[in-house]
Structure formats: C-alpha cells, structure tokens
Amino acid sequence: MIATKQITVLLAEDHAIVRQGLSALLKADGHFAMVGEARNGREAVELAKSLHPDVILMDIAMPVLNGLEATKQILTANPAAKVIILSAHSDDEYINRMTEAGVAGFLEKQSSAEILTKAIQEVALGKKFYSPSIAKRLHDHQRKPRDRDGMLKANAARLTTREAEVLQLVAEGSANKQIAAGLDISIKTVEKHRQHLMDKLNIHDTAGLTRYAISAGVIESSVQLTIV
DSSP: OOTTSOEEEEEEOSOHHHHHHHHHHHHHHSSEEEEEEESSHHHHHHHHHHHOOSEEEEOSSOSSSOHHHHHHHHHHHOTTOOEEEEESOOOHHHHHHHHHHTOSEEEETTSOHHHHHHHHHHHHTTOOEEOHHHHHHHHHTTTSOOOTTOOOEETTEEOOHHHHHHHHHHHTTOOHHHHHHHHTOOHHHHHHHHHHHHHHHTOOSHHHHHHHHHHTTSSOSSOOOOOO
16 A cells, blocks of 8 residues: 555445444544545445545445445446445345445455455555455355346346336335435336336235345345444
C-alpha cells in the first residue's frame, strides 16, 4: 500500500450502529478515508457512481435493494469497481453468486479488524481477498456449476435486474404505486414485471413471492448481527 495516499472507502450497511462502528474503526486506522455511507443498496449504487471510491464495503441484507443486486449494478456500470462483501451470512449460495458477479473480496462480519483492514489494502492494490474459511470453501467448491452472471435462478429461469428489484420491493410489502414511484416507472410496468416474476417462478401470489425472496436471499425473515 502507498503510505502517502489514503484508500477511499464507501460503506454500504443498513444498521446504523454497525455502520458507525466500522466507519470509526477505519477512520482511526489512519490509512483510510471514508467518502460515503449508504443505508441501502440503491444509495450504494448512486454513491458508487458519484464518488468512485477505491473500495466499496457492501453488506448483503439491506432494504430497498439488497447487496447482491446493488453489487451487480455497480459492476455493470463500472467493471473496475472493487467491492468487498462484508456479511453476517456466508453460505455457499451467497458466496457463489458474489464471486461470479465479480466481487474482489468476501468477509464474514465475525472477521477481526486486522483482517478487514488487510482486505481493503489488498483489494485496493488490485488483488482478491477472502477470509480464510471462505477461501477454503471456494477452493473446495470451485468445480461446482454456478450461475455465471450472478442472476437469480428458479426453474431454469433468470430474473432481469428490474425484476429482481421489483421482487425485493414486493417481498418487503410495497404496493404497486410505491414501487412505481421508487423505481420511476409506471404502475402498468410494475404490474407487467410482477406478472413476469410469477410466470418465471411459477408463483401466483404475493405470499409466495415473499417466501421465494427469503429462500433466495433477496430479503431476510430476520436479521442477525455480529458486531466486531
């Protein structure tokens, strides 16, 4: 790492106490400059476009737009962006989706401050960094078939970026009018996306879409935090 230049960091985390703690930790280190903090995935996408941070720390479970989809949108807009996933959840499905989407690193929230700062420094230099347990699992599962574009799959059907956004908002309880306003599209377009979702997933009610969103990791039925 070049000592004369601080690494700029954008942090995306919806829980204020975790966000504030991580921000304070990195500021105290002296090698990092916190240039932005996002409370949900949509804010992270917008801030990544405007701030161009060296490294983006991204939580997975966030409202409005989850970290999986936010990361995809950030990397689509800027393939050179360096995203590190920092999540309390690290099952193989999450890891596979994110590594195939092109993230530069994946850490568990149980990771120590030393591992976190090392990960940011390594990723800023253009390297990949995974916590030891995740690195081992990636090695063990590297030959398993994966969804190469990181998109949600069900019954061999893949959801578009917009369909994934609508799915999350539906599952979070937003009405069509709210979704239309939030995504700046018409109510008819929202209805069309909902119908496409149901057709692709073979699900025919909102409760079913919500259950699918939980099982696919789009939203969580409950949030469990580990503060380090």
